[in-house]
Amino acid sequence: MPINLSIKNAPDEIVHRLRQRAERHHRSLQGELLAIIEAAAREDRPVTPADILAEVRRLGVHTPSEAAALVRADRDARQGG
Structure with a gap:
């Protein structure tokens, strides 16, 4: 069953950027917030070696x-x- 969520006292600048x-x-705005929450919830998957290698390359680490x-x-x- 879907649940309603609420964010209180969100700073104006954050709301503008969202x-x-x-x-x-x-x-x-509601659809965007749900997409952000869904993406964050999916990030709990195990990290793969490919994920680690991609992050190392993104950081530019060579040694x-x-x-x-x-x-x-x-x-x-x-x-x-």
Whole structure:
């Protein structure tokens, strides 16, 4: 059974950007939000080696030391350092 969801106190700028995105995709705001939620829910699938390789290529990582530097920077950012 479908359930109604509600987002309260959405910042004006976010709503404006979502409306623009919906228009680009020829959807209503509600249709765009549902598409975003569906895509996010599908992302819980297991990551494949091909997914990892695509992300490595997207990041432009070529050596283990570059990979370590990215991991280190991400860790430091999460720890506030």
